Amino acid sequence: MSSQHHDHHGHHGDPLHGHTHGDAPGVHYSLKDYTTGFILAVILTVIPFWLVMGNVLDPSTTKYVILGFAGVQLIVHMVYFLHMNSKSEGGWNMMALLLTIVLLVIVLSGSIWVMHHMNANMMPGMGDAAAVTGHGNHDMQ
Numbered sequence: 001m002s003s004q005h006h007d008h009h010g011h012h013g014d015p016l017h018g019h020t021h022g023d024a025p026g027v028h029y030s031l032k033d034y035t036t037g038f039i040l041a042v043i044l045t046v047i048p049f050w051l052v053m054g055n056v057l058d059p060s061t062t063k064y065v066i067l068g069f070a071g072v073q074l075i076v077h078m079v080y081f082l083h084m085n086s087k088s089e090g091g092w093n094m095m096a097l098l099l100t101i102v103l104l105v106i107v108l109s110g111s112i113w114v115m116h117h118m119n120a121n122m123m124p125g126m127g128d129a130a131a132v133t134g135h136g137n138h139d140m141q
Contacts, residue, residue, distance in 0.1 A: 029083060037080025044073040 048066045051057055057065060078084045084093050 033080055037076055040076045040080070041073060044069050044076060 048069045051062050051065060056062075078097070084097060086094050088094075
């Protein structure tokens with residue numbers, strides 16, 4: 001009976017399994033991980049702030065650099081603070097994230113496209129008529 005008891009505990013503590021009973025595989029976060037994430041987040045915030053306040057780059061270039069830093073910071077937050085990776089929840093967290101990103105891109109790009117072309121699609125010719133006549137009712141003259 002003691003051999004069965006020993007085998008039972010030996011199976012769960014076996015280094016070949018990579019985890020002990022009750023632990024989720026691959027999910028071990030420490031203060032070092034949180035500190036690394038915090039330091040990266042601070043750096044990724046301070047650099048764009050410095051770029052804007054110091055007028056280091058051309059404003060049109062600065063926009064895209066800040067968007068790049070924002071994207072990297074988003075990834076840092078997801079990995080270090082939300083603990084999202086391809087192994088968490090059997091990969092379903094990552095699949096849900098990818099679906100959310102696809103839907104967000106569709107909605108945002110569609111909204112931007114509609115707003116950008118709204119004047120031309122809804123009221124053609126009205127944009128310059130108001131500037132010429134001083135009022136919008138150019139057909140009623």
